[in-house]
Every structure is written in C-alpha cells, then in structure tokens.
Amino acid sequence: MNDIVATQRVLADLVLDDEARRLWERDPMAFAAARLQPAEAAMIAGLDPRGLEAMSRSHEAKKARFDHLHALHHAYEDAKAEKAGLAPSHSHDHGPDGHTHDHDHGPDGHTHDHDHGPGAVS
Amino acid sequence: MIRVGCTFRAGLIPYMWEAGDQIDVLEHSLDPFVNAGADGLRAASTCAEMGAFTLHSIDLTLGSPDARSRPQHLVEIREVLQAMEADELSDHLAYSRVEGRRLHDFAPLWRVEEQVDLLCGNIDFVQEQLGVRLVLENVACLFDPGGDLTASELANEVSRRTGCGLLLDISNVLINEINGFCVAADEFAELELDRVVGVHLAGGELVDGIMWDAHSSPVPTSDVEWLGRLLPDMANCTSVIIERDERLQEGSELLDDLAAVRAVVDRVTLAQTSA
Numbered sequence: 001m002n003d004i005v006a007t008q009r010v011l012a013d014l015v016l017d018d019e020a021r022r023l024w025e026r027d028p029m030a031f032a033a034a035r036l037q038p039a040e041a042a043m044i045a046g047l048d049p050r051g052l053e054a055m056s057r058s059h060e061a062k063k064a065r066f067d068h069l070h071a072l073h074h075a076y077e078d079a080k081a082e083k084a085g086l087a088p089s090h091s092h093d094h095g096p097d098g099h100t101h102d103h104d105h106g107p108d109g110h111t112h113d114h115d116h117g118p119g120a121v122s
Numbered sequence: 123m124i125r126v127g128c129t130f131r132a133g134l135i136p137y138m139w140e141a142g143d144q145i146d147v148l149e150h151s152l153d154p155f156v157n158a159g160a161d162g163l164r165a166a167s168t169c170a171e172m173g174a175f176t177l178h179s180i181d182l183t184l185g186s187p188d189a190r191s192r193p194q195h196l197v198e199i200r201e202v203l204q205a206m207e208a209d210e211l212s213d214h215l216a217y218s219r220v221e222g223r224r225l226h227d228f229a230p231l232w233r234v235e236e237q238v239d240l241l242c243g244n245i246d247f248v249q250e251q252l253g254v255r256l257v258l259e260n261v262a263c264l265f266d267p268g269g270d271l272t273a274s275e276l277a278n279e280v281s282r283r284t285g286c287g288l289l290l291d292i293s294n295v296l297i298n299e300i301n302g303f304c305v306a307a308d309e310f311a312e313l314e315l316d317r318v319v320g321v322h323l324a325g326g327e328l329v330d331g332i333m334w335d336a337h338s339s340p341v342p343t344s345d346v347e348w349l350g351r352l353l354p355d356m357a358n359c360t361s362v363i364i365e366r367d368e369r370l371q372e373g374s375e376l377l378d379d380l381a382a383v384r385a386v387v388d389r390v391t392l393a394q395t396s397a
Contacts (some may be wrong), residue, residue: 001236002232002234002235002236002237003236004232004234004236004237004240005186005187007232008185008186008217008220008229009220009221011220011229011267012220012221012223012225012229015225015227015229016223016225043232043267043268043269046268047265047267048265048266050265050331050332051263051264051265051266051301051332052264052265054264054330054332055225055227055229055264055265058226058227058264058334059225059226059227062226062227063224063226066226
C-alpha cells in the first residue's frame with residue numbers, strides 16, 4: 001500500500017527546502033529510507049536531480065513574482081480603502097505558509113495579466 | 123463544432139482584435155476572479171459576455187489531499203462559475219499544494235493505484251461541490267516519478283471512473299518526450315481520444331537542456347501536425363486553444379498559430395462532413 005501523502009510531503013520538502021535537497025543529493029536512498037517505506041523511498045531516491053533542481057529554482061522565481069504582484073495588490077486595495085475614507089480592510093487567507101492567497105500566478109507559468117483594478121477582466 | 127481560440131490575456135488584446143473572426147473561443151483564467159469580491163464576479167460576468175469561452179484553473183490541486191482542505195475556496199469558485207453560467211472547468215492532473223504548502227509549479231503524479239484513488243476521490247468531491255464537470259489536462263514534467271501506469275492510462279482510468287473530460291495538451295506530451303519521460307506516439311496511441319473535449323497547444327522554451335512549457339513562442343509545426351493526426355478521432359472535442367502567456371509583445375506570432383490551427387481544423391471538419 002503506497003503512502004501517497006507521505007511521498008508528497010517528502011517531495012515538497014525537496015522542492016522547497018535547499019538543505020533537504022542537499023542531503024538527498026548526497027545519498028538519495030539513505031535520505032528517502034529514513035523517511036519512507038521501501039517502495040516510496042525507491043521512487044524518491046530515483047528522481048532526476050536536474051529536474052528537481054529546476055523545479056526548485058522555478059518555484060523560487062514564480063514565488064518572487066507572485067509576492068511582488070501580491071504586494072502591489074494589497075497597496076492598491078489599501079489606497080482604495082483610504083480614498084473611500086475607510087480603514088484598510090483588505091484581507092485574504094494567507095494560509096499556513098503565508099503564501100496561499102488566491103490570486104495565483106501559478107504552477108505552469110501563467111501570468112494572467114490581471115491588475116486587480118476596477119473592472120479588470122483578466 | 124470545433125472552436126479555435128486562445129488564452130485571454132490583456133497584453134494580447136491588440137492582436138486578438140486584429141485576428142477578428144479567426145478567434146471563436148477564448149480561454150479565461152478562473153483564479154483571478156476567485157476571492158476578489160464583487161469586482162471579481164463582475165469581471166467574470168463581463169468575460170462570459172464577450173462570447174464563447176472555456177474556463178481554466180490552476181489551483182484545484184486535485185492530486186493531493188489539499189483539494190478538500192479549502193471549502194470556502196470551493197464556495198467562491200462556485201460563485202464565479204454561476205456568474206459566468208459555466209458548466210465545465212478545467213484544471214490539471216497534478217498537485218500544487220502539500221499540507222498547506224504552495225508549490226508554484228505542478229508536481230507530477232506518481233502513477234500508482236493509490237494516487238489514482240486519491241485523485242478520483244478528489245475529482246468526485248470537487249465536481250459535486252462545484253456542480254460542474256471537470257476537464258483535466260496532462261502536464262509537462264521537469265522530472266518523472268514513474269509508476270505502474272503510463273500518463274495516458276492514468277488519464278483514461280480517471281475519466282472512466284469520475285466522468286471527467288480530458289483536456290489533451292499535445293505540446294506537453296511532446297515536451298515530455300523531448301525531456302526523455304515518454305514516447306509521444308505511444309502516449310497518443312494509448313489515450314482514449316473520445317474522452318478528449320479540448321486541446322491545448324503552446325510553444326515551449328529550451329533552457330539548459332530542459333524544455334519548459336513556457337507558453338512563450340510559436341506552436342511548433344510538429345505539434346500542429348499531431349493535431350491533424352489526432353483530431354479526426356476526437357469525436358467530442360469542442361475547442362482547440364493556443365496558450366500564450368509570455369512574450370506577449372510578439373503576439374503577431376499568435377496570428378500565425380491561429381491560422382495554422384484553423385487550417386487543420388477546417389480540413390478535418392471538411393473530411394468528416396464529406397465522409
């Protein structure tokens with residue numbers, strides 16, 4: 001019985017955590033076997049280091065762009081509230097990692113072009 | 123009828139205007155409309171009024187348990203779907219959230235039975251919550267977790283079990299072949315093409331020996347040729363969308379892509395009509 005949840009957790013560690021990835025690169029099987037059952041560990045140990053590194057770098061670049069647009073969005077909403085004579089009331093669910101806001105600029109590189117302005121349609 | 127169109131991006135509007143009746147469907151991104159209050163719903167409604175559309179999402183994370191962890195998010199998506207009177211929503215055969223942590227690229231699925239079970243359970247749940255049919259797209263991978271199934275076998279099985287449609291990204295299959303993860307002809311041969319309700323095409327970008335699904339360049343000729351071979355067997359396909367998200371200033375390339383795709387669609391349609 002493959003444990004998908006545990007496998008995804010370790011994979012996310014490898015994408016998001018440079019130190020975890022360094023440990024994995026040093027000895028993929030030892031890293032995986034310490035965290036997973038044999039079948040799951042074999043899959044994680046067999047991942048392509050170049051692809052994993054590429055996904056990690058891509059994640060960082062997209063997250064930086066996302067965070068920048070996110071900050072602009074907040075600034076716009078706060079300015080709008082101030083102009084209307086209201087206290088800044090703009091709020092979103094930022095989730096456990098602080099980055100789960102819903103205006104996503106997401107996984108496949110979509111940029112969406114949306115400016116969050118009045119009547120923005122994209 | 124098979125409609126030909128492209129992703130709707132503000133930066134492409136001048137080119138879309140020039141394309142005129144070469145575009146008969148637009149693909150709108152769902153996510154900017156969600157959790158955006160009355161402005162978001164109004165924008166969604168305006169987009170729907172522009173003409174025929176498909177609606178595409180990138181954040182349902184159907185491959186991980188996180189798909190069920192944000193009930194309010196699903197409520198807000200449902201409001202957008204209702205504002206647009208949409209009856210289908212596409213997303214991906216992948217995951218992008220793990221226990222609340224966001225991945226800004228799609229993580230490819232480990233193609234084993236337990237993952238299929240998790241995925242199908244999530245699709246059933248989300249389809250019920252949203253009240254629309256999901257249409258699921260194959261992704262381009264930066265690495266391949268492998269498994270007991272091919273990507274096409276997984277897609278067939280998921281569609282069979284949940285009733286979801288398939289969105290075949292021909293370019294993603296060819297990118298995965300370039301990156302050494304599959305044989306494209308085998309994947310296309312295994313896919314049950316009558317489950318495909320839409321097609322995506324896009325131009326990628328080769329960086330440091332890895333081909334990326336960048337949506338930044340013209341659709342390769344090989345991708346359009348594959349469309350011509352596969353389309354006659356896609357009895358339920360209603361749209362072919364060209365995805366373009368980067369280098370929008372070179373949007374004139376989109377006009378060439380639209381013309382090439384339209385020629386294929388017209389040829390296939392004519393052959394079917396005269397048969």
